[in-house]
């Protein structure tokens with residue numbers, strides 16, 4: 001009889017310990033799941049902010065005089081650059097458009113076929129293109145990403161090089 005009761009006691013202790021372990025396991029699993037959900041939520045909340053706040057790439061090298069062209073859905077501003085022949089210069093392309101434009105996602109392009117230049121400017125960013133001294137002439141550029149592409153009269157321009 002005392003043997004049996006000690007067996008029962010041992011069995012009860014065993015069960016109690018198992019219950020405690022099970023409860024700890026449940027709490028651990030719940031905590032892990034809660035952390036995973038919180039982490040995912042934080043990622044979802046922060047990722048668009050991070051995208052918008054993405055720092056502009058470091059300023060690229062520039063040479064000579066710097067000329068700025070603002071490129072938006074309305075076109076290039078200005079559409080004509082006049083530079084002297086044989087002088088290096090830098091075109092700074094500023095794109096203030098947001099990525100929420102349905103037409104091209106806010107990207108613009110600065111394409112000069114004759115010089116094999118193809119700069120793509122992401123939304124709310126700047127890019128620079130350095131030109132070594134050019135020979136006199138007209139160098140046409142266009143954007144083929146938005147607004148009907150290169151056939152659009154506003155998404156075209158020209159660099160007039162005189163010497």
Ligand SMILES: [Cu+2]
Nearest residue numbers: 108109143146
């Ligand atoms: Cu464009």
